[in-house]
Each structure stands twice: as C-alpha cells, then as structure tokens.
Amino acid sequence: MQKWIGYCTTAIRWLFYILFFTVPLFFTNNTSELFELNKMWLTFWIALLIFGFWGTKMVLEKQLHIQRTRLDILLLLFLLSQIISTIFSMNSYISWWGYYSRFNGGLLSTITYIFLYYALVTNLVKKDIIRLLWVSVSSCVIVALWGLPAHFGYDPTCYLFRGTFDVSCWTADFKPTVRIFSSLGQPDWMAAYLSIFLPLTIALFIKRMLNNNGIINSLSKHIFSLVVCLLLLALFYIDLVFTNTRAGFAGFLIGNSIFWVSLLFTNVLPKKQWLQMALLCNIFFIIITFFYQSPINLINRFTLPSLIQHVSTQQPAKADIKASPTPAPTSSGDLNDGITDSSKIRLYVWQGALAAWEAHPLFGTGVETFAFAYYQYRPIAHNMTSEWDFLYNKAHNEYLNYLATTGIFGLGTYLAYVFGYCLFSLLYVYKNARDPNNRQAVILTSGLLSAFVSILVSNFFGFSVVIINEFLFLIPAFFLILTDQLYPEKSFVLFKKQSENASGVSGMQWLCICIIWIVALYYEIIFITYYNADISYALGHNYDEVNQYQKAYPLLVNATNMRPDEPVFQDELSINEAALAVLYAQNKDLTDAQSYASQAKTISDTLTTDYPTNILFWKSRVRIFVLLGSNNPQLLALSLQAIQKAHELAPTDAKILYNLGVLYGQTGNVQKGAKVLEQTIQYKPDYRDAYYALGLFYRDLATDKTGKVIDSAMEQKAVTTMHFILEHLGSNDSDVKKALKSWGEI
DSSP states (O other): OHHHHHHHHHHHHHHHHHHHHHTTTOOOSSSSSSSHHHHHHHHHHHHHHHHHHHHHHHHHHTSOEEOOOTTHHHHHHHHHHHHHHHHTOSSHHHHHHOSTTTOTTSHHHHHHHHHHHHHHHHHOOHHHHHHHHHHHHHHHHHHHHHHGGGGGTOOHHHHHHHSOSSSTTSOTTOOTTTSOOTTTSSHHHHHHHHHHHHHHHHHHHHHHHOOTTSSOSOGGGGHHHHHHHHHHHHHHHHHHHHHTOHHHHHHHHHHHHHHHHHHHHHTSSOHHHHHHHHHHHHHHHHHHHHHHOOSOHHHHTTSHHHHHHHHHHHSOOOTTSOOOOOOOOOOTTSSSOOOOOHHHHHHHHHHHHHHHHHHSTTTOSOTTOHHHHHHHHOOGGGGGSTTTTOOOOSOSSHHHHHHHHHHHHHHHHHHHHHHHHHHHHHHHHHHHTTOGGGHHHHHHHHHHHHHHHHHHHHHHSSOOOHHHHHHHHHHHHHHHHHTTOOOGGGOEESSOOSOTTOOSOOHHHHHHHHHHHHHHHHHHHHHHHHHHHHHHHHHHHHHHHTTOHHHHHHHHHHHHHHOTTOHHHHHHHHHHHHHHHHHHHHTTOHHHHHHHHHHHHHHHHHHHHHOTTOHHHHHHHHHHHHHHHTTOGGGHHHHHHHHHHHHHHOTTOHHHHHHHHHHHHHTTOHHHHHHHHHHHHHHOTTOHHHHHHHHHHHHHHHBOTTSOBOOHHHHHHHHHHHHHIIIIIOTTOHHHHHHHHHTTOO
16 A cells, blocks of 8 residues: 555656656647647646546545645635636636636636645655756756757757758747747746746755755865856856846846845855855856846946947047948837837836726736736827737736736735745744754755745736746745645644555545546546647638638637637637638639628627627627628628727727728718727827828718819818828838829829
C-alpha cells in the first residue's frame, strides 16, 4: 500500500516539475493563438493528471486530506468573488472559460491555479520545492537562449515554423529585432517572466554557497558558482533589456532593490559579504546597461549608444553636404501617421476601466468581460490614437482589470491575498534573520518575495499571463513549505485513516480510484477535443482570411461539431456561410445559395440572442447581412439594425459610427447618414474614410437624379470636404481627385 502511495506522490512531484519546465516553452503554430492558449491547455492537462494521482493517493490513504495554510481564507474569499462575478456576469460563458484565445483569467483557470496551490502544499516537501525552483531556472535559461538570437535577426521560431533562420515568419506587428519575445509570445510577458528569475537566481546561488552553519566561508571558494550565477544573470538581464519593456524592467528594478535591502537590514549575510555580492551583481547589471541601454529613457542618457549619438550630433556638417532638417515630432492627437505612446493609450484604457467599475461597483461586469465592457465606456479621445481600432480585452493594469470586471469585492480580495503573502514573508524574514538555522530559508524567502513583487509591479502596467499566474499563486506555496509553516494538525481531513497497517486495496477503493480516473480522463478528453477543434477552427479562419471559403467550410463545420458550445467557432462559420451564399449566387446556384444564407442567418440569430452584449457577434451580423444584401438588398435593413445595436454597445467607437452612417446611405437615408458621418469626424478628426463618404453624401444631397446641382451650398460642402482630405490627410488620394474631377472641380 505504502509503495503505491509513494508512486502517486512521485507522480505528482514530477508533474509539477513538468508544469514549470514546459509551460514557458510550449507553443505551436497550428492553433488560433500560438502562445497563451497553448500554455493554458497544457496547464489544464497537467492539472487533471495531478487530480487523478492526488485522488488516488487519498483513496489509498483512506482519507480526504487537504493541507490548510495561513492564506486559506484570503484565497477562498478571492475565489468566492470570482464565482459571484461570474454568476452576475454580462457574459457568463466567457467568465467561466475566459476570453477566447487566452482562457487565462477565466473562473476555470482561477480554480485550476488554486487547485494547484493546494495540491502542492499537500503533497510536496522542502527538497521538492528547491528542485522545482532549479527546474524553473533551467526552463528560463532555455527561454532566454531561444529568444536572444532574434534580436540579431535569427529567430529559432522561424526556423521551426518555416525552416528559415531569420525573422521573416513574423508580420510587421511582431518585430523581434526590436523587442524579443521568445516562446512567451509578447515582449511584456517575457520581461515579466525574466524579472521573476533575476532575484530568484541570486537567492538560489547564495543559498547554495552557505555552509551548514548558515554562512559563506569565502567567496573565493565558490568561484564556479559565482561564474555560473553571473552568466545566468547576464543572459536573463540582456534578454530583459532586449524586450524593451518598461513595465518588466520596472518590476526588475523594484524586485532587485527589495532583495538586496532585505538582506542588508536583516544581517542574514555579514556586511562584507553582502557588499561583495551586491556590488558584483549590480555592477554587472550597470555594465550591461551601459553597453546595451535599457527600456527607460532617463537611464539611457548615460549609456554608451546615447553618448556616441550625442558626440556625433555635435560634429559640424561637412561643407559639401547639405543637411536635411529633422521634422519635429508631433503629438498623437494631431493629424499624423505616428505611433501613439503606449502610456497615453494606457491612460485612456484605464479611464474606460474606471468608468465600467463606477457603473458596476460591487461585482463588476463579469470575469474576463473587459473586451465588451470597455466598448461601452471607451473615451472618445481613444479614437485619436494609433490603436484606435484595436480590441482591448484587458485593461493593461491587472488591478483596474479586476476592479472593472469583478468590482470592489474582486479587487479587494485579490489585494488582500497578495498583501497577505507579502506581510507573512516580511514577518518571517524579520523574526528569523538572526537564526543561523533559518538563514537559507530567509534568503530564499527574500528571493521569492522580490520575484513576487516584480510580478505586482509589471502587472500594474500590464496583465498576467499563464506562467505569471502560476508563479503568482504558487510562490506563496513555495514560501510556506520552505519555511516549515504548514501545520498538519490544521489539515482538512474528511475521513480518518481506518488502519495504519492496511496492506491491501479493497474493492471499494478500486471503485473509487476508477471513478476518479474516469472523471479525470473524461475532462482530459474534453480539453483535448477542444484543442483539436481549435486547430480546425484556426485553419478554417485562415482560409477565410484569404477568401478560400470552400476550403474553410468543412474545417469550420468540423470545429463546431467537435465543440458545438463554442460561440467563436459558430460565429466564424456563419460568416463563412454568408460568403458561400454570395459565391453560389454568383454562380447561379440559387438552391445552395439560399441554404447557406439561411444557415448563416440562423447562427447569427442564435448568437446575438444568447450573447446580446457581445459586440463582436453584432459586428459579424453586420458583415453577414452586408454580404447577403449584395444578392438581396432588403437584407441591408437587418444589417442596419445590427449596426445600430453595435453603436448602442459602443457609443464612442468611430469605426462603428462610420459604418452606421454608410449603411444609412446605402438604405436610402443619405441625409441621416451624413449627420452620423458628421458626428464620426467629430469623434475622429483624421478619419479619411469618413470624410470621403461624407463628401459623397453631400454631393448626393446637392444633386438630383440626373446629376444636376440643385443645392449649391451642399455642393460647396462636398467640395470643401474633399479638399480637406487632400490638404490634411493625403495629397495624392486618387479616389478624391477622381471624384473632384467628375464633379468638374479639377
């Protein structure tokens, strides 16, 4: 019996090793999202296996054993807040699963992280945690090495995907030569990940150099460890700099400062050794920064590239070279094609998050519903940024995201959990700093706390992802185990052991074990099926993007058959069927055209009825009926109704307002369309398409059916509008010139 219990414990331990080693590295190019979604799938799969072995172990021990901890109340209150917010959510399906393409942050993912927390504190011991930390560092080394060559134009991911050792596999939105992201998928996420391991790596190596009495005899006796430590720090820090991310870098700066200050004031190391280690590591960081700069401009003023640039600008121009003046930068609010500073965009998103919370103060709009809530409260000024038509499914501030989506109860319990852990860590360090027997634990506690704080800082300017949330929920578990703060007498035990010397497994135990594994494998199959459905959906969606609708159709049907409850799959299928209806109508196959049109309408009707606040489905409905309206103009009225609903859900969105104006014109109400377009250019004064459509509408209102001008004032407005485009938005606009020429104005 004990042998099988030991096997279960070993399996759980190795599954945690696999979790922390593989999740940062796992990505694939055949799913709808390459990185985050795959990491979440992997976490679900491993968690289910841990559930199976943990359940088996409890059956063999004849007790339902869950280790209680000091954070239980705070964790369970936070979980309760997520459950309540999901119940009252504007979209409970998304609140349960999470926003599609991520899933991280949904109630299911939160339950998974908390389950892993209790599985870890119940089944792992101190030596397991030390190994787990080293396994995590090993994984970080691979992540860093994988991402580093991309900065120089050689991305291993492109070689894996396309067989070319360059960066050609990425679009213009992904430029690893400017900001690396490795296997994490986004520079901000990689920076947050690296900022965890910089203080933690130092702590692990200092702990390794301590002797049995809790002191370092001499740094000279640990040259190999110091060299390896510095090499790892150099690798992690250079990668951090190459992510060019202020949030992650700020997380590192604060986390690193907390680590060294905590070691200084607790006297866990002799002052001389503390000074030697602090100078060695931080001068190393300073030297790297001097040569490679940092994401923070204030620091960059004193780096070698900036000094070289400053010297070069002071050199007088040669007499035979005519210097070209450098245009002055313009603000993001001007009519220009510049990229808006991310901090300015973030402020607009934060304003929208606060407005959403004010409207739903207690429990928020629902877990992971920010993408839909933000549309309702989006500041008009967001239209004047370079990301004005981007979808924001996060508030780009973890705390405001919780506030908007889960209310004051959700944010309050979240903060109580993170501050509770920080407080317990600080108290432990303060009380045990002078105890030689606990110096290793104090150093590791300081490293873990610094890593945890770096997460909190980077999350202030961004949001957590799968691997970051795993550390957010499990670093406190590491701390409790390493500091021997688990109390078996406070464990939750539902059934007491019946016999300490029992050797056999009873029939009832076998039945329970079978039920546990049937449940685990059943949900494992569900998740794997979901994963395979996403692969079909991703390929079908890609075919749709290049107008290969007939190739996409069977793939999308396969995805919806495998996962009929996923509305994202149904939405893509409805768009595909509308496009096929148009295609078959053009080929005079009216029977199939009518069939596909009917199916598209039915799916759209169902989605907008079941998910009335999902603006994406209303946008798809507009697209569907615009497509079908090319064969049946009467259907444009349904498209107009859909865009009106979308405008209600997103009253400040300039693109929706523009489409509303255009559809008014297409359905015969040109005057109403012109008024809507006038409002559109007030919301977005640099919107070329809106000005162009407005000029055409003015021209329609100025002329009769024969093209004769009957309203000279309106005609002048049409001409003035078109000239505004040429003067301010594009002097070589061929469509505008063609229109003016046809009107006799050129």
